[in-house]
Amino acid sequence: DAGVTQSPTHLIKTRGQQVTLRCSPKSGHDTVSWxxxxxxxxxxxxxxxxxxxxxxxGNFPDRFSGHQFPNYSSELNVNALLLGDSALYLCxxxxxxxxxxxxxxxxxxxxxxxxxx
Amino acid sequence: xxxxxxxxxxxxxxxxxxxxxxxxxxxxxPPYLFWYVQYPNxxxxxxxxxxxxxxxxxxxxxxxAEFKKSETSFHLTKPSAHMSDAAEYxxxxxxxxxxxxKLIFGAGTRLAVHP
Numbered sequence: 443d444a445g446v447t448q449s450p451t452h453l454i455k456t457r458g459q460q461v462t463l464r465c466s467p468k469s470g471h472d473t474v475s476w477x478x479x480x481x482x483x484x485x486x487x488x489x490x491x492x493x494x495x496x497x498x499x500g501n502f503p504d505r506f507s508g509h510q511f512p513n514y515s516s517e518l519n520v521n522a523l524l525l526g527d528s529a530l531y532l533c534x535x536x537x538x539x540x541x542x543x544x545x546x547x548x549x550x551x552x553x554x555x556x557x558x559x
Numbered sequence: 560x561x562x563x564x565x566x567x568x569x570x571x572x573x574x575x576x577x578x579x580x581x582x583x584x585x586x587x588x589p590p591y592l593f594w595y596v597q598y599p600n601x602x603x604x605x606x607x608x609x610x611x612x613x614x615x616x617x618x619x620x621x622x623x624a625e626f627k628k629s630e631t632s633f634h635l636t637k638p639s640a641h642m643s644d645a646a647e648y649x650x651x652x653x654x655x656x657x658x659x660x661k662l663i664f665g666a667g668t669r670l671a672v673h674p
Contacts, residue, residue, distance in 0.1 A: 446602075475661060484649050484664030485603070498661055532602055536660070546660055550595070550603040
């Protein structure tokens with residue numbers, strides 16, 4: 443059973459560019475959340491997708507956007523990259539059918555490490 | 560608003576010694592609490608979680624944590640450290656805001672194990 447997968451593993455971009463990161467959830471999961479982990483910090487919630495809709499968003503600017511596809515995979519897009527966007531971007535998947543929403547365990551992928559120069 | 564505080568950004572223990580990683584939370588509703596481990600250049604792996612019921616929770620790799628409501632704590636322990644336990648550990652609380660689940664993480668504790 444494949445876990446959460448993310449691509450690419452590493453990425454180098456320059457300021458002002460745009461980037462797209464991809465995530466495939468764990469088999470049977472329908473909800474995808476994205477987190478940003480800056481160096482030396484804990485992950486920060488960016489947003490969550492369910493049924494192809496963004497349903498919750500953290501304190502991130504509109505430069506951060508996403509998409510969820512019918513097969514539940516997801517993309518994270520970041521426009522007009524800033525140096526401060528350099529971080530590890532983590533995707534987590536979960537399922538709403540396993541119990542109450544808050545009890546769902548989120549399973550994390552290995553992350554995409556983005557470096558903005 | 561919910562928050563998590565992990566006391567000690569770095570903890571160093573000898574192999575075979577007790578591991579104690581501290582986590583305190585703030586929550587206006589009954590919290591669901593998690594510990595995740597992150598090995599170098601990897602994503603997060605769930606160690607254990609508390610939702611309801613028994614307050615002492617056992618996880619993988621010999622770790623356990625006890626939910627203490629009166630102390631708003633969820634400390635992670637392991638009786639005997641192994642070299643392979645060296646990693647970063649994150650405590651997280653589940654946020655119900657809007658009825659949807661998101662995790663709020665602490666800043667992490669880096670555990671070093673020396674011979």
